[in-house]
Amino acid sequence: MSLTGWLTEPRTGHGLRVATDDAGWTRHDFPSLAVAAGNVAGLLRATGLRRGEVVSLLLAAPETFLAGFFGVLAAGGVVNPMPPPSGLGAGGAYPKQLTHLMRVAGTRTMVVDPQLAGTARSAAAAAGLAVTVLTAPGADQSGDGRPGRPVTPAADDPQPPAGDEVALVQFTSGSSGHPRAVAIRADNLLANITAIRRWLDMGAADVTATWLPTYHDMGLIGCTLAPVLNQSDILAMRPDQFIRSPRRWLSCFGEQGATLTAAPTFGYAYAARRIDPDELAGMDFSDWRAAIVGAERVSRRTLESFAALLGPHGFRTRAFLPAYGLAENTLAATGLRLAPPPVALRVAGQLRPGEPVEVIAVEEVGTDPSADDDWLIGCGDARDGVAVTVVDDEGGPLPPDVVGEIALTGRSVAAGYHGPDGPDAAFAGGRLRTGDHGFLHDGQLFVLGRAGDSLKVRGRNLYAEDLEARLAGVDGLSPERVVVLAGSAGRTPELHALIRQRPGPWAAEVARILGREGGPGVRIRVLSVPASTVARTTSGKPRRRPMFRAAMDGSLSGEVLYDSTEPGAWLP
Structure with a gap:
């Protein structure tokens, strides 16, 4: 070829x-x-x-x-x-x-x-x-x-x-x-x-x-x-056509015989939220073989809600293929194999780099739209020609069920960064240090989030994507309306929740959750923001670092509903 x-x-x-x-x-x-x-x-x-x-x-x-x-x-x-x-x-x-x-x-x-x-x-x-x-x-x-x-x-x-x-x-x-x-x-x-x-x-x-x-x-x-x-x-289809009519995307499978696709989690969540079950009348999804889910944290609630909507029309949860990849590895690094449904893990305690993971529950993804998001979804094993290891800060390999940085080797690892961006230590020695944290369990990769999108507090990492999953569902907040920013202003660690929702009772619960996760000494801010405030990449991911800088210099638009450093702030 x-x-x-x-x-x-x-x-x-x-x-x-x-x-x-x-x-x-x-x-x-x-x-x-x-x-x-x-x-x-x-x-x-x-x-x-x-x-x-x-x-x-x-x-x-x-x-x-x-x-x-x-x-x-x-x-x-x-x-x-x-x-x-x-x-x-x-x-x-x-x-x-x-x-x-x-x-x-x-x-x-x-x-x-x-x-x-x-x-x-x-x-x-x-x-x-x-x-x-x-x-x-x-x-x-x-x-x-x-x-x-x-x-x-x-x-x-x-x-x-x-x-x-x-x-x-x-x-x-x-x-x-x-x-x-x-x-x-x-x-x-x-x-x-x-x-x-x-x-x-x-x-x-x-x-x-x-x-x-x-x-x-x-x-x-x-x-x-x-x-x-x-x-x-x-x-x-174009992205704007999907946003206007997610039903049209589903009709590709239910009416025109499409069998394969790939989309970020928010695409499946958007379709599940926007489509009424009556709109699927006459559709048949039994030939839909593969629905790759990637580009961002895979949500159990999203998968189960989507499967519950389409299940009566022949969709099977084993079509979901959670995957992990990045441009530095050309694209695909890991992915769930065809046939078995995705696996969800619940873990005990906090996940800290270099420390073991205690798995307390293992379940297959089903069709319960009320499933909570306090689960980690496996992103499968390495694809052909790719080797996946989890390493410590010095690059030494870690055993299964220990949190570390995801590293990749193999034929798909790119030559490096181009132009003024290269060379880069991330590609040293033919091994790609991805900057993402995760662990291996029963041969599958479980991804926690980017090291640059996390906050280290008292020896443990708080991952923005994990916190977003915890906040989604609070008083009806949907995942696509929640963005968490994590960083430090000088020596002060900070967590900011940007919520695309009008002010309401949800704010107190969001502040309580972030306060509990961050603990003493972490500044907590909760903001109600317009959609234009949330900067996103070309693939729909939040651009956290630029938004965190904007929050620090006061240029981030939105209404501050809670700031733990303000005198008289109500206690979460």
């Missing part, structure tokens, strides 16, 4: 179906996509692209993005997907963010949607970069947006990066600060895609349905590149 082999032998009768805003679908079969990719490759060669140069893509439509992605590879370039304005937020902040991303990527050429050409040129000028900006070929033209420009298609002579050549510069989600650019080699990309196809036992009849953006690693590699190299059908 090669990255561009399908371009010369595209499968007929199958390809990409793209959701339109009038509830319809447009079809782009693999042969037409191969021709479009050849046009992009020819355009790049005609403009003098040199092998190994970075080509950034600013393309919103899935069919145009696919043509751009494989066209860059066929021309020998390095692909760098960038989020269009809808992915970074509209308004005046976008050009500045785009300028930063271009500097990090070292962009030399851009292929963009025509309406974004001016924005791209302005951002390049602000970055001080000499960038060639090309508009994506449309259906009736094969050049750079200027009718009549002759370009020789190049799909019949692809010259993609191979072996240890870098093929992809992928931005991280940036949950802990600015996104970083990861240099992913051709062999990394092929190894991870191969591992995903084997994990899911992908066949020619499978259909992948996705609403994830193609510039994000889970949407790109898991939901787009894997099925394209498998030459199996894809049903693609």
Whole structure:
């Protein structure tokens, strides 16, 4: 298998179906996509692209993005997907963010949607970069947006990066600060895609349905590149279409025969909360084989609520595949194997790095929407070509059931960070120190959270995601409305709860829980905030560090309902 082999032998009768805003679908079969990719490759060669140069893509439509992605590879370039304005937020902040991303990527050429050409040129000028900006070929033209420009298609002579050549510069989600650019080699990309196809036992009849953006690693590699190299059908929606109608996403499985997907926890939670059971009348989910759950903490309540909603229509909990991955490992690192349902653990006491975990209960995930979230969900074992260890602060391996930092080795581990971000000690010696804490139990990885999203208090770590899970459900608070920030102001440890809910009785219970978890000496703040206050990454994760800094300098908008340092503050 090669990255561009399908371009010369595209499968007929199958390809990409793209959701339109009038509830319809447009079809782009693999042969037409191969021709479009050849046009992009020819355009790049005609403009003098040199092998190994970075080509950034600013393309919103899935069919145009696919043509751009494989066209860059066929021309020998390095692909760098960038989020269009809808992915970074509209308004005046976008050009500045785009300028930063271009500097990090070292962009030399851009292929963009025509309406974004001016924005791209302005951002390049602000970055001080000499960038060639090309508009994506449309259906009736094969050049750079200027009718009549002759370009020789190049799909019949692809010259993609191979072996240890870098093929992809992928931005991280940036949950802990600015996104970083990861240099992913051709062999990394092929190894991870191969591992995903084997994990899911992908066949020619499978259909992948996705609403994830193609510039994000889970949407790109898991939901787009894997099925394209498998030459199996894809049903693609935009994120905003999913938000407007999660039922339409479910109809891909219940009415159109989709069998595979991947989404973050909040996607399943949103669907379970927004969809009325009557809306599923006539749907059949019995062919839904794999629903990968990743990108953030996996919630037992969310899984059981989703399964309870769809269960009467044939959905089975064994379709859930909790997984752990990150761009620095190309994508997938661990994942639950097909067939068994997810496993939930309840542990005693506090989880401290270097100390053993006491498991007091083990249960399979079921269909009880009232299940509490004080459980840890297993994210499966290592995928093909990946080795997972849990290590101490010095990098020494820890035994099972002991908390430490997750470390990865294998063919999927990227070359390192690209441009000004690299090299980095996280990749030292061919081993990736992920910065995430977790432990191994019965061969499965249980992920606790990022070391940078936690607060160490009296020898124990308080993880923001764990605290969010404890707060969700307080007086009806839903998980997507709760964000916890953890950090220190000088020597004072602080916990801030940002709640997207009008002030109410819930505030007292939230303060009590955080006060109990933090204990004496930890400042507790509870805020009611508008949705615009919660900054999120391109994959929907909270951008905790920038928000914590804003909370510290007073620029975070919202109403403070409780501050443990204020005179007269009511006691939690």
